Every structure is written in structure tokens, then in C-alpha cells.
Amino acid sequence: MEPTLLKGRETQIYRKGKEPFAIECDKQSLAGAVSQRACVFCGSRVVLYPIADALHLVHGPVGCAVYTWDIRGALSSGPELHRLSFSTDLQERDVIFGGEEKLKNALLELIERYQPNAAFVYSTCIVGIIGDNLDAICKQVEAITGIPVIPVQSEGFKGNKRAGYNAACRAMFRLVGTGDTSDISPYSINILGDFNLAGEIWIIRQYFEKMGVQVVANITGDGRVADISRSHGAALNVVQCSGATLDLAKMMQDTYGVPFERVSYFGVEDMAEALYKVARFFKEEPEILKRAQLVVREELSVLYPKLLEYRKDLEGKKAAIYVGGSFKAFSLVKAFRLLGMDVVMVGSQTGTKEDYQELQEITDEGTIIVDDSNPLELSSFLQEKDVDIFVGGVKERPIAYKLGLGFCDHNHERKEALEGFEGMLNFAREVHSTVMSPVWQFMPRRTGK
């Protein structure tokens, strides 16, 4: 295999078993390296956008807004304002004379047209350069319209996606603490870090509700402004995923004393553990734990026999994982194990040192662990390890298909719910349907033609 590593990238790749564990991460992407990463704006857009009754206005040229128009499957049970793409569509004259006037008029116009419960205004690269005073405009519009108008400081070049998560959390934190909490149960939680892709939050909420736990706010999938504004009244924050909303949980802990637990809803073990964690938190009410056990037992009795069917076919097949956040990667490693498959490569765009440490602990000898990778590296790893399935997002999909191997979309664009016990079954079905497809038999990778 041709060495495809760029100088300056070696330290971000680790092969388990070779040397003592060491990996660098959280670095600025290397110029010219075709990173799979996006920008700060992207990070905050991902987190905030599922709030369905808020207006999301992108202040910038048209590109940033069109490329994020309804690209993610965050579903709403009511309003769908989040699925539209609003932009101030800055033009040359605005770049010269400033875009504040335009922003103000756009906000007034859109708020009047759609009557949202709040507005988020995202700054993009160019706004950072021309120096529009977002804060001032938002304040003015807030005074006129009477709804929260919140600037999101998300200039694309000021860091990576992770910085965008932080900007989003700071923006949401302005809503928290403004709503009435009087009718909230002592056994209540907020669901943080789930975006309701393909309706996943509806599955999770249902488990919690069966346990007798009240869900105050979904942050942010199927999210509502009013719920978030009273979310500080919940007894516990349940945070999924490595980074997206962790900052908000921390802020809420510091300011309102709401503790948090980190969980994952992917895979059987992690899903069950998520429910138990919450149940254990409410230990003064032992019924909750009993009900949680009941939920898990019921779900598993349906799930296991079906999983075993898939496992028969999938035993010994090889999987590679490259996802945005590394927390998801842990669950995926376990989920593949449950299906009898070996994970031979795992990586993420934004993992931390601790994340990678943990990955190296749970993976097998020889597994490649990689931070902030790119198409050339990924394709060479896939070929080297001769994998049967690659798990990633839209940008990774054509790499897998071009090489004639299976793929599972585990990113924001997925249309199948993969969380929860039902999600595990969907996942198994999807993995099965791609790994077992006869089409790969005809691919040049296998036939040499």
C-alpha cells in the first residue's frame, strides 16, 4: 500500500498493539489535507437547528445557508420552522458598507412572517471580518418583537466544529432559567445531545416515560423554546454524545445545580445502562429502577432472537468506523461485537485524548485508531484491512461504494432510527442488508476485474 500519510499527520494515527498508546487530537486541520471536518458555524448549526419553533437566520453569503438547508433528518412533532433555510444573502455592497441594516430588516420581516418563539442569528466567516455588531442588532430586534433574539458567535474560521458546539450552548443558555418550573416532577430529566434523527428521541422518551420519569426538554431534537427556558427545573440532565451539549450541561450545573450523567442510546448495553443510570439517580424511588428493568427485559425478549438471526450471517465480518463524535464510536464498537463482527478501524473528527484512550482499551489488537482523517487515509485503511462494512456519513459513503464495500450511514443524515432497542434492530438490519448483498461479488475489488 502506498504511504498516504501527510507529514504532520502521523501523530494522529495509532495502531493498537504496536507502541504504547499515544495520539494527538484537537488540532487545527492541516491545510491541503482534505479534512472531513466542517467549521464553527456548522457545529452550532447542528446543535441548534432542531429547535423547531425558533427562527434560524444565517447572517452571511448564501452558501453557508443553502448547504445546511434541511440536510439533517431532525424531525419535529409540530412546527417545522427549522427545516427552512434563511439567509441574509450578503452581497458585495453589504461587505463594503456592512450588513447590519439588512440583518435587522431580515429579522423583522421573518419574525413577522413566521411568528417564531425565538430567533437564533448565526454569524459566518464574513461577518467576523466585516465586524457587524450582531449583539446590538439582536437586542434592538428583541426590544421591538418581544421574543428572545440570540446571536450565535459562529464565525467559521474561529476554530473547528467543537467551538461551534460551545457557541450553541452559550446561545441556548440564554433561554434557560426564563420559564416557569412550578409543575415539574422531582423525577424529571432533560434529554441533551439528541437530535431526533429519524424520530429517535420519540423512542427514548417513551422508555423514560414508561419508567415514570418526566422529560422536561428535548435539547435539541424536536426541541421547543418554552421547554428549554424551563429546563433548569429538571432534576437531572442526561447528556448524550461526546461534545455537542456537554457545555450546556456544565453551565446548568454551575448556575442551577442541575447534575448531569453521560449516556449513549446506541446498542443494547449502552441503552440499558442509560436507563439504569437515570433510575439509580432517582434511588429514593425504587419503583423507577424496577420499571426500567421491566422495560429492558421486555425489549430484549423481542430483540434478541431477531438479532441472533442476523448474527448467524455476520459472524466474523470486518467493520470500520469513522464518525463525527467519538462517543458514538464506543457504542458502535460494542454493537458490532454483539453482531459477532470485528472492528478493525475506528476514528472520529473531534475525539479527545480521553476518548481515544478509551477506544484503544476496548478495541482488539491491530485496530487502527485515527483522529481528523481524510479520504486518502480512510480508503487506504479500508483496503488494508479488507473490511466488509464502513460506518460513516455522507462524505464517507462514496469512498466505501467506490471501493465496492458495504456502508451504513450513521451520521446526521440517516433516515432510519438507530437508537434504542428498536434502533439496534434497525442497525442490525441495515448492516445485514449491506454486508450480505450479492452485489459485492461482482466488484473489481473482489474479482480483480
Place this chain on the structure above:
Amino acid sequence: MKHTAKLKTGHPYISTTNACKLCKPLGACIAFRGIEGTMPFLHGSQGCATYMRRYIISHFREPIDIASSSLSEKHAVYGGGSNLKLGLNNSIDKYAPTAVGVATTCLTETIGDDVSMLLREWRVDADAECPNPEIPVVNVSTASYSGTHMEGFHAVVRETIAQVALTDAPIPPSQDEDVKIGIKPLNLMPGFVSTADLRHLRDVCEDFGLEPTILPDYSDTLDAPVMAEYEKLTSGGTSLQSIRQMPRAIASIEFGRVLSACGHTGGELLQEKADVPLYAMGMPIGVRESDRFFNTLSRLSDRPIPRRHDLERGRLLDAYADGHKYVFGKRAIVYGEEDLVVGLTAFLSEIGIQPVLCASGGSSGYLKDAIAAVTDGLLREAPQVRDDVDFFDIAQDALTLKPDFLIGNSKGYSFAREQGIPLIRVGFPIHDRMGGQRILHLGYRGSQNLFDLTVNAIIAKKQRDSPVGYGYI
């Protein structure tokens, strides 16, 4: 809440809701992938490159690697030169491209990076670091705050001609001169068409004995076969060698009535600087516009229209006759890139469909005239033409215009669904169907394809709405 719920108010500024256009650098990246071995390189922050890759992938379903200078805050203040140079060296090192296409973004245009100068500096001190210091680099200025992706696309065509074909360097002789006796080289700049369109255009030209240099040609790079080994930069595309020969062609053909009205095109450059005669015409969609193209080829090649194409034309007319009743008087909204809208309108009007609205997010100012020219003598009523619109506007208009169908890219889907209007998918992007990148729109054969799609969409709707259903039509 439906986004068509309330009318626009009289505020002095109207925001964009669901834009019917994309930004300039995106068009540039696609066009650069139509040049052999060329690595698109965006001088800007990381996000744009990633977003555009994602967006292009959703249509073409192909890997597309776009390098970026990944600028950070520091560069935004002190200039992005150092990262541009580092990024060039890195991507040349790793991808071993035969050329690099550098496009700017709103960020680098605004901080005022002088890319031509930076590239000259890079050339001077590239030797030490750069694995291929001689590599051709085409650079285009594509500030995303003016114009649409189409300007970015055409800028690449023009600048490639200016920077590769029209330099002072002597024109290299063609590779195998004697084999090609009797074959006439032709330049063809078709604009933003599908991969199937590009392949068809090549076949058509070759059937006339013409050897076309199609610029750009991403028919292989963005619609490639599955591979045993991963290709860093998918092979195919217009070769630099043939681009250098463009000044020697017998003529240039350029599609796009709006494009030629805007002027300053690649074809014009070749005409001015190298005396290559330019034939500017609309996109060949429909019989009338296709005839112009085929007749031009016939004149240039000095050959009659080959029988297979004549037959194709005849079959198309036969289909027009067979199906005319189903479509006559039907009302359509056409939207998308200006020149594609013009081509589609030409086609729709000649089969008896009334385009009630021709809409584009572009704002060249020439759309109206171009539409008038191609519908001349075909329509009893001039269509409404609106440029610089977004999907909010189009959806609003649809409420009152009550079209029978929409024809345009996938982006019309949400309001088509809301209003229950059938949508015929053409153009870019098509990300909610398979094969969107391979739809044939051009020539008699493309028109045949569009005709069948259109008639069938109307029949399908009729069957769906019918209380009894029917088997034969």
C-alpha cells in the same frame, strides 16, 4: 407551520428563504473536476470545502476531494498566504495532481488576499517544499457574495482558457497528427450539464467527424465506475494538452443564451485572442434549439446530419405527435440555473405547454430576453419571468398560478409536496432520486427523454386522481 402561510411584507429588504442558487466556489469546484488530474483547492476556511463536498456528493454520489487552506483566526487577521502555500504543497504531495484549481471564498476575498501574487511568491520559493513546482495552477476569483454557482463555473472555463490555452507558450503540436487526418478539432463549452449530456455531446460531435475538446468534462470524474484500487483523483476530464490546443480548433461552440448575453466568456476570449470563430447558442433542448446545434455541426464539419441523428429527430417528432394531447395547455413552473431554464422553456413551449413562471435565483438581467427569444412564435401568452428569486417566492407564485407540474431540481420538493404538485426532476442538485446525475437533457435524444418524463408525469397524475383508474391511455 407552512412556509407559504404569510405573504411578504413591505420591508425594504427581503431576506432569502430557501435559496434557488448556490455559491460561486461550488460551481468552480465542479468545473475544476472536469479538467484532467485537477485538484480543486478552496482558499478559505475548512467549512466551505467540507460543505461543498457534501453537497456535490449528494448529487453525483461520487467522492470529490476539495482541498482547503483551512484558514483560522490568525490568518483572517494576518492574511492566508502561508496556509495557501502550505496547503498547495500538501495537496500536491499527497494527491499528485497534474494541475491545481484555486478558487477564493468570501473570506479570502474580503480579507483581501491577492491570490495571483501569492501564487507567484509560492512559485519562487516552492522548490524546496513542493514536490512539483512546475505544476500548472489555474486561479479564479469567486467571492460568494456576488453571483451564483454558475458564475463560478463559467469563471473556471474562462480562466482555464486564459491561463492554460492563451499563454505566450507555443502551442504544442497535437500528439498523433497523421492519424487524425480529416478530423477537425472543435471546442465545445456546454456549461453546467449532466454527465450523460457530456457523453452524448461527445458522441454527436464524433459522429460528424469532429474532435471535440469539451471544457469542462466531468463525465468520467463525477460519474466513475467502481474501482479495485482507490483513485486519488478520479481519472478523466479535459486534458491540459487538449486545452492548450484549443486556439487551433476550427470553431468554438458555447451553450447558454444568458451566458452569451453576459459576455466575457471563454469562447469570446478564444475568438479575440486566437481568431477561433465562436458559435454561441442556447442549450440544445427541444427541436428548435437542437436544430441550431446540429446544423452548426453540419456546417462546421461539411457533412449532412448523420442518419442516426436524423432518425432520432424524426422519432422525437413522432413522439411529439403521439403525446401532444396529453400536454397541450398544461401549465408549468420552470426553475433553476438561468440557461437551463431557458432551454427547458424552449422545449416546453414547443410541445404546447404553457410555462407560467420561469424562475431563477440568478440575476444576470438577461433571463427575460432569452426566454422571449426561445418562445417566440410558440406561445400565445408570454410567460412570467422572475430572476433573483428564492423558493419562498416561487411557492407563493405557485399558489396563484396553479401549475400542473414543476420542472427543476430537487429543491422544489418541499413546496411541491405541500401544494401537491408533481415535480419533474432535472438539473442540479437531485439528491432524492437515483440517477439524477445521469439524466439526459440535451439534443434530440435528451429532448426525447424529457418528453417521455413530462408526458408520463402528467399521465401518472391523471391515473392517480382518476376515480376509476384506467389501463390504456
